[in-house]
Each structure stands twice: as C-alpha cells, then as structure tokens.
Amino acid sequence: MIRTIFNKEITDFRQDRRSWLITAVLYLLFALGLSEGYRYYIETTTIHELAARESYEQWLSQGKKNPHAAAHYGFYVFKPLSPLSILDKGMESYLGQTVWLEAHNQNEVKERQANDAGSLARIGEFSAGLVWYMILPLAIILLGFNLFNKERENGTLRFWLSSQVSIGQILIGKWLALYIWSLVLLLPMLAAATLTIAVANAAIMKLYLGRLLLLFVALLAYVAFWTLATLLVSFYTHQPSIALTLLIGFWALGCFFVPRLSSTIAKVVYPAPSSFEFSENIRLDIELGLDRQTPAKARQKHLQDSLLAQYGVDSIHQLPINYTGAMLQYNEDYGYRVFEKNYGQLHYVYRQQDKVMEWSSLLSPPLAMRHLMVHLSGTGLVRHLHFAQQAETHRRLIVKTMNDDIMNNGAGKRVYENDDKLWRKIPPFVYRIPSLAHDAPYAAIPLFALGLWLFLAVWWLMRPLMVQKVVEI
C-alpha cells in the first residue's frame, strides 16, 4: 500500500511544473555557488603558495647579518584554505590569512578579505553550502507544503480514509516520496561537489574524505528533518497557503533572525576587549610584568644575577656565553607567557561567544547545519587558531635557533654575524591538518541540535502514526 502511495506522489511530482522550475533554479544557484567556491579556492591557494615561497626565499637570501637582526626580519606564513571551503567559505572572509613570524612579537593573523570587499559582501555571499542549508529547505517547502492538505482541498481525503489504508501508511508513503525526490535532487549535487573538490586538490582529498562523508550523512539527516517538518505542517493545517506561510516563516526566522540575535546575545554575555585594550594589556604586561609589579628592568637584573651565580663569575663580560643572546631568549620566554595569557583570554572569550551562538541552533535548523558545515570543513575560528598555534611554534623555533646561535657562538665577540647556513636551519612552514578526532568534539553542539530537531520531527510524526486520532477531513 505504501508503495502505491509512493508511486502516486512521485508521479505527481514528475507532472507538476512547479517541481521542474524548482529543480532548475536550485541547480542554477548551485552551479553558481560551486563555481564561485572553486574559483575562490584556486585563486587564494595559488596566491598563498606563491607568497609563502617568495617570503621563504627572501628569508634565505638575507645575506650576512647578526642572527637577531635576521629574527627581526623573519618571514610570512600563510594559512592554507581547506578544500572543503569550495563548498562554503564559512568565516574565511572574516579571518586573517597571513602572519608575520618575527622576534619579540606574536602577531595576529591579518589581512581579512572582507575589509576590502565593501558593504555588498555583508548582504550577500553565495556558495554551494548555502544552497544546501538555506535554499534546499526552501525547495522542499515549496514542493511539499500542500503534500497532505491538497487531499483535503481536493476532497480526495475522504476516499483515502474510506479505503483500507491507514493514516500511518499515507503519511509514510508521502514522506518517502518527498524524501526520495529530495535525495534525487541532492545526490547529483553531492557528486558534483566531490568531483570539484577532487579536481581542485586530489592530494589533500584523502585527508578530508572522512569529514566529507560525515557532512553528507548530516545533510541526509537535515533533508529528512525538513521533509518531515513540511509533511507534518501540511498534515496539521487545513489550507495549503497557511502551511506555506508557517513553513516559510519558520525558515526565514531561522535563516535571518536567529543568527543576528544570537551574535548580539553572545556579545552582551561575553564581551571582548577592543584592539587598543588588548595591545595595551600586552604592553603593560611586558613593561611591568605579568603581576604588574616586576618591571622589565627588575627581571633583567634577576637574570643577570642568576647567570653570574650559575657560572660563578663577577661580571657579564666573563661569562662563557654571550649575555645578549641569553637575555634575548629570556625576554622571549617571558613574552611567550604574556602572549599566551592575553591571546588565551581573548580566544577563550571568542570560544564562549561561539558556544552561545551554537546553542542558538536549537532555535534554527539551518543555523545548526551551517555550524556543522563550518566545523567539518575547517573554515572557522577553531581551524584558524590551530593554524595560529602552529605558526607560533614555528616562530619560537626561529627565535630560539637564532638566540642559541648568538649565545653559543657569539661569546666575547662584539660583532657577530652568520649567514644562510644558519637561515637554512629553519625549515619552511608546513601546516599539519588536525585529525577528524581533533575537530569532531567542536561539532558536538550543532550535531546535538540537529539530532534534537530530527528527533522532534520524528516524534511528532509518531503521534498520528500510532495514535488512532480522528483525522479532520
């Protein structure tokens, strides 16, 4: 019986002009979004790779100079884009792309692309992922808003109910038809996306396969949710137009209202410092000490005293190591503590703000799907901070190597220089992608929200399926 209902609905979809119009628009928008994503990925990756090579070359060809001067020169490293950013840029426009590794300063990752893009970028950015989490539900709504109540409108519900078929069978048959039809819409898009990612970067594809699969499974669950919700609203309303208004209202609320509200609430609950306050705190921490009571001069004296005691000499000129090198490294180590404290606090606030925004996906399924996509693709703050961490480790390697060289080989020399034999000791920066196990816990909240929404939809469906209620004709 379910099979018959299923076939009937599929035929209805096939014959309805609406379905083909929706399919055409959906695929057009998807093609546009995917090509945009591909172009963005290829362009950005090419620019980054070239710039990284150039910067490293410049580092190697510094010529003869004091290693500390070389540490001041440093070089730039560039954040590689995740290939899944072809699907959706996520936060990338609002995150920096490059960081300068230099002595004394842990710099921020800079060059947000959004700063140059102008006001239009705030209103509309397009991607394949957007088509999946925002436009596809709309297509499902437009296809299925009258799936059940058209029977009421046309008067055919009486015939259904006077036959041997049960309400449960009707609902399941109709839902299956809508779901399978939606999958038929979705699956070619998934295939096209996978192909595009493979073409863009086949080598890295292997590392991202797990994430991609997880994303596709989540999409299947997401589509299941929307098909269930559409069918249920269609079941409980009498007029198709009311169903449509309700569904579109829910969709619009989730897509536009909830995200902005959530970021407002996040900022109110967890305020972040201004750029000025942040750099002032760092400056004061370095000048006056982390406890604001041990100024730089006192720390320097402390170092001097401890070195003199350690080597049992009376003045720094008698030390077997170069005092300047030792002092530089000591100051760097203190600087690391200062940066860790300040950046740590800042990133903690951001993470808390993100959690507030992620919990608000309990109010909005599209938002849950968007968050999930950002976490799985590695286009958000988590990946950005992971890159910043690795960049910082590389920076510390540069600084330590330079300072050790001065300390060990520069003792007693007034002018000490080295050349590219030393510079070559620093390898080029290679970013190591975190494993899925590392990223997965961050996706817990949106996964939970999505699961909850799906559970609610299924549970709500159980009621007419299992309870023999009187169906209003």
Add this chain to the structure above:
Amino acid sequence: MFLHVSKYDWLSLRANRSFYVIIALMSGLVWFSLWVGVKRIAFQQETLQKIATQQQADYEKYRKLISDINAGMHFDGGHFGDPTNPFYFGNRMGAQYASLPPAPLAIISVGQSDLMPYYYKITLSKRQALFHSEELENPQVLYNGHFDLAFVIVFLLPLLIVALSYQIISSEREQGTLPLLLSENVSLRTIAGYRYLFRYLLFHVLLTLFIVIGLLLAGVSLIANADRLFALLIAVWIYGAFWFSVAYLVNSIGHSSGINAAILVSIWLLLMVFVPALLSVWVNRVYPMPSRIALIAQSRQIADELAKNKDALQRFYEEHPELKPVQANPQDRTASMLFSRLQVELSMEKEREAFTLQAAARRQMVNRYRLFSPSIIMIELLNEIASTGETVYSDFDKQVAAYHSRFRDYFAPLVFRQEKFGVAQLEGVPKFQYHAPNFQPLAASFGSNLIYMCCLALAGIFIASYRTVKISPAYN
C-alpha cells in the same frame, strides 16, 4: 469618505488580535535594536576615551623624562627607549592616535563600523602598515551581522507590513462581503485604496513614534540632529510606501489570501536575499579585489633592494643640505631607517592606488545595479545617515593618510639632522583633528535613491488601483 473607511478599518483592526501582535513586535524590535546600538556605541566611545587618556598620560610621562634627560639626568633605558631620540620617540613612545568619533545617529546602523578601524595608531612606520590595522572581533559575529535598527527596518518591517496588508482585498472575498462592496456606489478601488492608505499612515505614525521615543531614550539630541532624523523618517516612510504598494499590487491580482502571502514572501526573498547575493557574485567577477598578499613580498623585495643601495642616504643629504646633521653620529642609524621607509612607501604608491581605484569601481558598479533591490538602496541610505558607510571610512582613511604624512614630516627633519628631541619639540607634535564630512540629505545619490523608490511605490499603487477595477467575487 476616507475618514469613514478609516474608522471602520480601525474597528476591524482592533478586533483582530494580530494587529496588536504586529504593533508589539514593531516596538519590541525597534527598541531592542536601538538598545543594542547604544551599547555598541558606548563601547566605542569608551575605547576612544581610554585612548585619549592613555595618550595624555604618555605624553606627560615623556615630557618629564625628556626634560630630566636634557637637564643631565642619566638614562639607562637603552637607546631604543631614549625619548630624546626623535626617531625612537616618533616610532613608538610618542605614537598619536587618529580617531573617528561615532556620529550621533550611529546607533541605528552598524554599516562598516565593525570591520573598519575607527582608530589608527600613527607612528613613523610606512603608510602601508596602516592597512594592517584591524579591530578585534569574533569572525562569527562579523559573519552573522548585527541586530541594528537598519536590519529591523530593511528586513523585518516589510514582513510586518506584509502581515498587516496581505489580505485587504482577498479577505473580503473569503468573508463573503465582496459582492456587498462591489454593489456600493463607491468603487472597490477607492475603498481598497483608502484602506491601504489608512493602514500605511497608521503603521508609519506608530513606527515614527517608536523610533523617536527610542532615540530620545538613547540620549540622542533630536534638535541637534534634526536633519539626519528627518532624512531617516523620510527614508522609512518611502520604503514602507514601496512595500505597501507591492502588497496592494499583489492583492489587486485577485488571488486568495494564502497565495497572496506566499507571493509577497517570495518577493521579499527575491529582493532581500537573491538579488543582493547575485549582484555580489557578479561584482566579484567583474571587479575582483586585488589581493594584499602579493604586496607583502613585493614590499619586502623593494625594501631589501633599497637597503643594498648604501649611498642613497648620502645622495639625499647632498640634495638636501639643510637636513644635514651638525655633528653626524655614525652610530646613529635612525636617519637611514627613516629614509628607507620613505623610499619603500614611495615605490608602493602605484599599488596602493590600484586598490583605491578598484574599490571605487566596485562601489560604482553596485551603485548602478542597486536599482534592482530596494534593500541595497535602503541599507546604503541608513549607513549614510548613521555615518557608518563606505564613504565615511574612505574619507577617514584619506584624513588619516594626510595626518600620517604631517606627523612624519614633523619628525623627519629632526631625525635627518640627528637633533635632540626636547620638550619644545614634544609640544609641537601635530595632533589629529577629525573633520566630519557634511551630511547632505538632498545630495545627488541620496536624493535620487529616495525619488527612485518613491516612483516605484507610486507606480505600484497606480497599477494596483487600475487592476482593482477587475476584481470580481469569483477567484482568478
């Protein structure tokens, strides 16, 4: 006749609970968004206050230190920290901040104010370094956008208007009173028109009241900002007229209420979501923004090459004998450092220009095609009124660049002549003074946008009232 229709429309609105819901939503949204705006602007003002205080304190500290050192006190802070060296003072200790104070009505729209810096730290660094300034913000907050009055007006109020007006004609048919109306000696066109007019006036009078009350509670002086307030209200009334006319137009086609609602929401989607997104994609294709990344390596390359040129500074001194130091100190590298920065900055001028030109070309293209979406027009209008749009920030950038040159030109002779930096020189350091561009509500682009929307609204009403003549009790 109008008063007669209005009275009965008012009675039917009052009886309908949804009207109160709409009004409650309107006031809630307007006041919440203004409250959020007040908090945001308060934070900005607080930050600028802290900056001013810090700067004052720093200069006090250094005035004392400089006069002590010049009086003979021994300074053991190392020569990078020596404030009597004009290069090291101008490079770090004596940094001046150039700030953009928020405009009085900045609370109504975030615009670009969360992305673009509203203060710059000016030192003797290259001008290119200014482009690296960014305000700290959670990228997800930037991505989501802010809940400001502009968002409420442009995105949410049209939905409220649709809710208020989507069934004015179609409900008559569904209630069965349409034949009654059609048999009157007053045409349906007049009745429907007056009902729309009444609801339009009611909605906007209430909205104006809520906005004005909200602004007063926020502490905005209405009299001092009368021109911006006036512009805001005119823009809101015209934008509302556009949406009411669209609702009237859709109603005049003669479908049922449900289909009207669906069509109106689809139009909302088209204008609010699809058109801006498609336009954004197109602008990116035609005028892609050049990448700043490529400039980094180039800038370093130039700096390295210039550094190899050892006698450039020598030649500079020969060309500018008035800048030669009286007693050259060969250990002092500050003059050559400043000189190389100037050189690099000059060589990168062309690339910097390219950025400015490309950004301007993009803006022009958006301007040309904004006619396809009233939402783009309205957002730009509100950003103008709040002084948080692109024009204000590019003007601020120009002022900052000019100040940066002035700041550097003050220190440069001192650095080249290797003069001692004294208290008198400290007093003379130029300070930044922001000159806000005049707000011209009747300026070409602003005024023409409003007139365009007005024409759209009137055209819609005209077509709608023509089509209303054809309404019959039967469905189309």
